[in-house]
Each structure stands twice: as C-alpha cells, then as structure tokens.
Amino acid sequence: MRSWKNKVVIISAAILFLITACFSVGAYNRHRAYDLLNEVVSLRLGAATFSDAQRLAKKYGGWPWGADSEVCSSRKCRLKFVFYNTLLNHIQNQREVSLAASLTVENGFIVSREIDYSILARTWSSQYMYVVSEDSRLNGTSATVVKRLKIDSDGRPHWVEVALYADATSELRQRAYSLNLACLARLSDCSSLASVVPVGF
Numbered sequence: 606m607r608s609w610k611n612k613v614v615i616i617s618a619a620i621l622f623l624i625t626a627c628f629s630v631g632a633y634n635r636h637r638a639y640d641l642l643n644e645v646v647s648l649r650l651g652a653a654t655f656s657d658a659q660r661l662a663k664k665y666g667g668w669p670w671g672a673d674s675e676v677c678s679s680r681k682c683r684l685k686f687v688f689y690n691t692l693l694n695h696i697q698n699q700r701e702v703s704l705a706a707s708l709t710v711e712n713g714f715i716v717s718r719e720i721d722y723s724i725l726a727r728t729w730s731s732q733y734m735y736v737v738s739e740d741s742r743l744n745g746t747s748a749t750v751v752k753r754l755k756i757d758s759d760g761r762p763h764w765v766e767v768a769l770y771a772d773a774t775s776e777l778r779q780r781a782y783s784l785n786l787a788c789l790a791r792l793s794d795c796s797s798l799a800s801v802v803p804v805g806f
Contacts, residue, residue: 635789638688638704641665645686645706645718646782650741653715655679658708661686670707682710690789700726702788702795709740716741722784722801730757735801737767737781749773749781751806765802780805 644661655678661667662684669677670685677684690702702724709717717740724733749769753762767781783803788795 632790634688634690635786637665638786638789641686641688641706642704642720642782642784642786645708645720648708648715648718650716650718650739651714655682655710655713655715658682658684658710658715661708667708679710679713681712684708684710688789700724700731700795704784704786704789711742720782720784722786724788724795724801729755729763731796732763733798733801734764735767735784735798735803735806736765737769739769739773739778741771743770749777761798763798765798765806767806 641661644665648657658667665686667684667686669682671683676682684707686706688704703721705721705723707719707721708715717738719736719738722735724731726732749767751768752766754764754766756762769778769781773781780803784801785803788800794800
C-alpha cells in the first residue's frame, strides 16, 4: 500500500512539474514576443536598414520566407518571425495561439511590416485573427483601412485586417499595435475576437 501511495505522489509531482514548466516556457515566450513586437514597431520604415533586419533575425530567430526565400540580400528579402504557445497547446490540444511578424527589405531598407496575432482552433467558429500592416511604398487617401472578415451567423467578424498608411496618426498607430499577448501563455479565456484585437478595432 505504501509503495502504491509513493508512486501516486511521484506521478503527481511529475505532472505538476511538467505543467509548471509549460507555463514557465509560455511566459518566457510571451515576454520574447512582446520584445519582438516592440522592436518591429519601433523600426522607421524606409529608414531602417537591412542590417537592422538581420540583427532582429539573429536575435529572435527570423528566417527568409515567401517566393524569394532562397535569395535574401539587401536588394530584396522577406523575413518572418513566429512565436507559438506550443507546449500549452499540447496540454489543452484544442487551439494554437501565435504571434507572427514579417519584414520586407528592398534596396537596403525595410519598406514594410506586418503583424499577425491568431487563435487557431479545431472549429472555424473558435478561430480568430488580427492582422496589422504598414507599407512605406503605398500612398493611401485615408489614415487607415479596417476590414472585418469571416462574419459568422450572428454577424460577428472572426478576422480583422488593419492597413496603416503614412498619414496615420501616432495615436492610431500606437493603438493598432497595442496587442495583449496574454493568450500565448494562457489555457483559458481566449475564446473571442477581443482576445487578439486591440481595443477600438
């Protein structure tokens, strides 16, 4: 009987350790994701250089992607960065939360950026995504364009896209990039569009 109880204690301790470790890794990933987000947003499009993009790629594990992924140079390159809630997803086996960022380099300068924050689940009704992009090569007639897509039967969007133009105000730009990345390290309470979309969008 004592041997059986000891096994139960050991197994319980191991499970508790595993769960604690998963949450610790999730919290660390979330912290790194926030750091990446802040650095990507702080880049001045059209002024930040290929060297800046390379520095971020080395620091946060970015890699070339897209149709031209085999060739990445100061002339042309697209870099992608992704943070997942991988370990927590294994525990709950229901949804995958990710923060992805991409940078486009042309002729030595970073000309565009995009941030994707998403919750992917087993059912379409539980999936949500927010995409905010900015491209210094485009001249828009308005400060921002907001698209609400994938509308469900209740009239609620599951996908929001925000395109910022050069004349977007600093307040609008700050609001568009004010993401709450709590879901990267959380098991529950991430079941609505508000979990990934900043307030006001």
